[in-house]
Amino acid sequence: MVYTLHGALASPYSMKMRAILRYRRIPHVWSVGASSRAALEHVKAPVIPVLEYPDGAFANDSTPLIYDLEERHGDRSIVPADPAQAFIAHLLEDFADEWLTKAMFGYRWLEDIDQEQMSRWLAFDLFQGGGLDAIDRFASTFRERQVGRMALVGCTRENFALIEASTRRALVALEQHVTTRYWLFGTRPSLAEFGIFGQLSQLGVDPTAQAMMRADFPYTYRWLSHVDDCSGVEGEWESGYPPVVRALLAEAGRVYAPFLLANARAAEAGEKTFRMEVDGLPYEQGTFGYQVKCLQALRQRFADLSDDAKAEVRELLEESGLADLVA
Incomplete structure (x- = not known):
């Protein structure tokens, strides 16, 4: 009974869920890159992390996932008993x-130094190879998209x-x-x-x-x-x-x-x-x-x-x- 957590190192909710699975000693595989993108096809809202269940089901949204895992696994709960x-x-x-x-x-997205490094790192994590030109092109596009969303998310x-x-x-x-x-x-x-x-x-x-x-x-x-x-x-x-x-x-x-x-x-x-x-x-x-x-x-x-x-x-x-x- 092994779960697969499809996520990314630069995703706070992915890191949150990976840490929970580690603490709770729930057997899992950490998946990044192309496989994580493919997992998005199995959920309604295309955001990571996506948890793939041992039976082949997929779900995302970290808080509901926490409580679902609490129902399925009794040991080492992260919800206080009181x-x-x-x-x-x-x-x-x-x-x-x-x-x-x-x-x-x-x-991450207000200053040039952070925009430049993190867009390139996110692209590097996603491509896992593929050449520097491809990484840089994706990084530039992704950077522009994220900076463009700043006002929307406050x-x-x-x-x-x-x-x-x-x-x-x-x-x-x-x-x-x-x-x-x-x-x-x-x-x-x-x-x-x-x-x-x-x-x-x-x-x-x-x-x-x-x-x-x-x-x-x-x-x-x-x-x-x-x-x-x-x-x-x-x-x-x-x-x-x-x-x-x-x-x-x-x-x-x-x-x-x-x-x-x-x-x-x-x-x-x-x-x-x-x-x-x-x-x-x-x-x-x-x-x-x-x-x-x-x-x-x-x-x-x-x-x-x-x-x-x-x-x-x-x-x-x-x-x-x-x-x-x-x-």
């Missing part, structure tokens, strides 16, 4: 997937001041934590760490972001290598919420809650873009239906909690400015 902690871990994974990803995209120079400030606050919290307790909910990793890792794995590679991390957040930078393969980690869930969890929740309350709510209002009104301001810094992007689904999923997960778990979670959300997400 329902309140499980909700908070899911919220932080969602924050990483949908907000921290903007730092990854912005650092990674413009005008927006990046907020994105970068938010990312640095999250990194400050992690840097203070990883030298002491290491994981967020005990002595084992949760889906929250893997979501965060996926995005930061790219900051640890791209030239501008890597220089920033090595200079200002050296232990978090090194932590990424440990999360990439923590198949040897044995640990337990522990009660409570360490300062890093509260700090990350506070950051989600500062930027992610306004982001999700503004997007939802725009979608309901049929508006193609939305704009918000945090700490005097502007942010504007295209309206996305997927983020509406993320908000709906968070609200449904909260509604499914027991009364005691709801009370515990609500206290944390109110403290962090996140209460409106489940209102």
